[in-house]
Amino acid sequence: MSKKVLMLAAKANMIQQFNHRNIKILQSLGYEVHVATNMVDFGSMSTDENERFKIWMSDNNIIAHQVDFERRMGTLNGNIRSIRQLREIFKTNDFSFIHVHSPLGSILGRFVAKQFKVPAIYTAHGFHFFKGGPKSGWIVFYPLEWLFSFFTDTLITINDEDYALAKKHMHANKVVKINGIGVDVKNKWLVTDAERKNARHSIRQELNIPEDAFLLSSVGELSDRKNHRVVLEALRLMSDDELSNIYYVIAGTGNNGDLLRNLAQTFNFGNHFHLLGYRSDIDDINYASDVSIFPSLREGLGVAGLDATVDGTYLLGTKKRGVSDYIRDDVNGNLFAPDSPEELNQLIRKCLMDTPKTKHFDFLKCFDSGKVDKVMAEIYGGYE
Numbered sequence: 001m002s003k004k005v006l007m008l009a010a011k012a013n014m015i016q017q018f019n020h021r022n023i024k025i026l027q028s029l030g031y032e033v034h035v036a037t038n039m040v041d042f043g044s045m046s047t048d049e050n051e052r053f054k055i056w057m058s059d060n061n062i063i064a065h066q067v068d069f070e071r072r073m074g075t076l077n078g079n080i081r082s083i084r085q086l087r088e089i090f091k092t093n094d095f096s097f098i099h100v101h102s103p104l105g106s107i108l109g110r111f112v113a114k115q116f117k118v119p120a121i122y123t124a125h126g127f128h129f130f131k132g133g134p135k136s137g138w139i140v141f142y143p144l145e146w147l148f149s150f151f152t153d154t155l156i157t158i159n160d161e162d163y164a165l166a167k168k169h170m171h172a173n174k175v176v177k178i179n180g181i182g183v184d185v186k187n188k189w190l191v192t193d194a195e196r197k198n199a200r201h202s203i204r205q206e207l208n209i210p211e212d213a214f215l216l217s218s219v220g221e222l223s224d225r226k227n228h229r230v231v232l233e234a235l236r237l238m239s240d241d242e243l244s245n246i247y248y249v250i251a252g253t254g255n256n257g258d259l260l261r262n263l264a265q266t267f268n269f270g271n272h273f274h275l276l277g278y279r280s281d282i283d284d285i286n287y288a289s290d291v292s293i294f295p296s297l298r299e300g301l302g303v304a305g306l307d308a309t310v311d312g313t314y315l316l317g318t319k320k321r322g323v324s325d326y327i328r329d330d331v332n333g334n335l336f337a338p339d340s341p342e343e344l345n346q347l348i349r350k351c352l353m354d355t356p357k358t359k360h361f362d363f364l365k366c367f368d369s370g371k372v373d374k375v376m377a378e379i380y381g382g383y384e
Contacts, residue, residue: 002031002032003032004032004094004095005033005095006035006036006099007022007026007033007098008086008105008106009100010069010103010105011038011042012038012039012053013050015101016045018101018123018181019101021369021376023062024060025377026380033062033063034063035057035062036086036089037069039064041070044221046278065089069108070082070104072104087115096383097121097153098118098119099120099121100122101122107148110148110151110152111148113151114151121154121379122155123156124145124155124158126158126162126301127157130161132319149166152171152173154379154382156176156177157176158177159300159301159322161322162321163175163177179367179371179372180367182369182370183307184368185310185364185368186370189310200287202284202288203284203287207274209247214291215249215288215290216247216290216291217286218292219250219252219304220250222252222254222257224297225298226297230295231293232260232263233341235248236267238349243269246352248269248274250274250275251279252276252278257275260273260275283307286307286311290355291313292308292309294316294323295317299320299323301326305327309332310364313358314351315333316334316335316336316347319337326363334347
């Protein structure tokens, strides 16, 4: 009889964006991989991405289970329905262990796993409580995470702050830190200067941005949490003359597009501001940019920011746990308060005066996906 493992998250985007390689590692260890998630209300990805993800699961012999997880922490009735659906999955499958993600999915998944005496691995993609975070996170999420840590065999954290907190306050049998999902540092650093130059020219030509313009870029969902508006608020502090050679582009989808466009129009910046939607050529956008900005209010690690700095683009990122793990001030970027357009404005001005040069930094090697995969294989291997 084959070994079975369940990968679980409330929304399909969490599996699609962060767990392709984990699934392949599990399969290489001989596991039959099941995925339980909501593929109808699938989270922050496009419909096309969701369809491609379902095809990928089918092509890779992954057994998918639809669970009607609700948004955020769900409703009582909705969570009871999800628990019933999970119980049916557990009744018909003898799982060696489960690997859970996302606040709601991890809580309900660990609750049911405990009933069936199945060990649970939980990856915390950034606790919802952190230094300088809202009190609501500590009031609501800290007690939940503390309680359900008793139901956790291995707790995986992805930044230094969460790891220290988990070691001190949580009660999982084992606490481990990995550097997010990792990025392909080794191959990214094989890209030649000529290839970077060609990508820069191609992207700027596509977007009608002059070669000598100063291009700022961000990557991320158009949401309040990603906080792109602070970049526009920082640019609004500049004169029309200063803005004449500055452009700002955002790659991502979400509900705040109109809000951001309207904000750009308030200071006549609309023609220099582009929302690119979903893009599969993020590396090229990084190469085309003079500076990348990662203004998020809350992150576990922040893959988009990490991608940018590994690509060699100077990065302005927020003073939040995770992001600060890979930015060293005045080396590969600078940190700023996410609620301070004034501070960001000064950093942009500094970069305008002396455009940072592309560099690779050895301290980023620890974020290589190969190193992360090695740790994950060791964690999974401990359950054989």
